[in-house]
Amino acid sequence: MEYHQINDTDRENLRKFISEPERFVTEPTKHWDHDQFRTVTAMPELVIQPVTNQEVENVVKYASDHHIPLVPRGNSTGLMGANLSVDGGISLDMVKMNRILEYDPDGLTMTVQAGIRLKDIEEYLADKPFTYMPAPAMHWATIGGNVDTNAGGLKAIKYGVTREHIRELKVVLTNGKLYKFGSKAVKSSSGYSLKDLIIGSEGTLGVVTEVTLRLYPKPRKSINAIIPFPTLNDAIRSVPAILASGVVPTTVEFMGRKVINLWEKYADDEFPIKNGDGFIIMGLDSFTEEEWQAELKQALEAVKEFKAEDAVILSADSEEAKKIWKCREELLLAIQKSTPKMDEIDVCVPINHIPEVLDRIEELENELNIRIPNFGHAGDGNLHIYLCSDGMSDEEYAKTSDKVISELYKTAKSLDGNMSGEHGIGYARAGYYEDFYGHDYTELLRQVKKLFDPNEVVNPGKIFKM
Structure with missing residues (x-):
């Protein structure tokens, strides 16, 4: 074009x-x-x-x-x-489109402009009885960007990703008209859901200008359980057992000692738990103390067979819990600081197949002599995998990265996974899209793009090649 x-x-x-x-x-x-x-x-x-x-x-x-x-x-x-x-x-x-347009506690909604940051939404709701549940680690991201990538975050297991928390969007299409997609009403069985088509479209169909968010009452009780394991593989294998036990955690995250060591150097701080090489961070919230205690007991019983060590139980607002979450949220920055150049793979696979992806990562590290630190959302199978250039030349790094990306996409596809769980496809991965999802599927998406954007001017070259 x-x-x-x-x-x-x-x-x-x-x-x-x-x-x-x-x-x-x-x-x-x-x-x-x-x-x-x-x-x-x-x-x-x-x-x-x-x-x-x-x-x-x-x-x-x-x-x-x-x-x-x-x-x-x-x-x-x-x-x-x-x-x-x-x-x-x-x-x-x-x-600069960053205003709060309406706070409607009776309707459990809040309407904001697309440029407002998650941080600003959190601060506005801090003294109110309601909260916006999605919790991506980048608190300075804008809500419009979260909508465009259907961002996930730390609470996706219990509360879902961004899509589940959007009631209504206002979107400008290329004809210059402002459309309202969705409504404040909770349910709809009224034709095509164009709101849900826009969410996750990465700005390729139109420009989101206003977002009406779903609000939740803040949980009365919130705790974190940090469970150490001898290895990261032991930790990951415990997750299906936790979820099958009947417990519905807010959060189940995984990280290993290798990435924690990088964070300690980045933050000039110490991770408070010294034993174990693999960790599950499980969050629970509830209406009563008895509820979370019963769920915690059930979850800890479920992980015993996976060599779980003694869990550290912390109130969600304790200083130690804040440090552990600070570590988790800064892992990306810590890895980025450890290498001259970095790229990411954001695959999502069924939770029982996470160990197979981690095994393939280890194989590729040894085979191609590249460092591939990783962590992610164990409860929904979304892995964040990072490719570090370290001492490689730009040419060598580009060639090696392409090999790793291709191989891990093959692994994800073989496990009925997806190319991205929450970071999108963008420009960086558009060249891999059709090979992963097939020509017929991609061609259907091209027709949708042409319908919304006949001149192909809105965010061209992203997600897939036209």
Whole structure:
């Protein structure tokens, strides 16, 4: 696809839609050329920071009518290059659309603009009886970015991923019209769910401008159990037993001593548990103390046969628990700090097949002489796997990474898994998509893309190749 390159006439016309000159950036800096990894960089020709739906409508329609690529952008915490302006054009930076529009405790909803950060939502709800349950580790990510990638997070087992917590979206399509998809009503059996099509589409179908969130009453009791095991494999094999026991944890995370050692160096701190090489972090929440105690007893009984050592039980608001969760949430940053260049694989497989993926990772480490630290969500089978360049040349790293990615995608596919559990496909993995899911399936997605975006201007080149 050949796109129109922005000229002075375009700048003059587009500038009319934006009332404040500081929100119209004609000379973008490196702030706008990367995502969290900086593995690939791409500079937009123009950055526009809208603050109203009308501004978004005007800019999107102009871009479509004039065949200018337009990429919605949040706080650049993504890992797969979904926010990169790989074809130039306009970076539609949504971070100034960051207002809370409505707090409706009686309807258990809250409506916000797409550029608001998770951190800001958490702070707003801190003194209120309700909470937004999804808990991605990147608290400075925008809610629009979470919607676009259907972000998961630490509480997905019990409460589900982002999709389960979105009641309504407002989305600008390439015809310049603002559509409302979904409603505040809890249930719908009323035709196609376009809301759910937009969620997870990585900004390739339209621009999300407003999000109505589902709120939950805050649990009365929350505890964490950190269970050490002799090996990480022992820890992982215990998870199906926990879930089959009838316990419904809020969280079941896994991590090994290797990545914890990296965090200790990164944070200049010590992990509070010294025994064990593999760990399960299990969170429980409940209405009463008796509930969590009964669930905890059942879960700890279930893991005994997997060589579980004595669990450390902590109140969720204790300093020790906060340190353990801080470690978990900073693992990505710790790994990134340990190597010159890093890439990620975000496969998701059935939980009983996680050990097979971990075994394949170990084989590839030995076979290709590359360090591949990993951790993830044991309760839903979502593994975060990192490829570290260390002393490799750029050429060697690119070749080795492609081999590892291809092999782990083969493993995930053979186990009836998916390419990504929560980080999306973006630009970085678009070249692998059709091989994984097949031509007919991908062709159907191309037809959906063409229906929503006939000129292929909204976030082109992402998820799959057109």
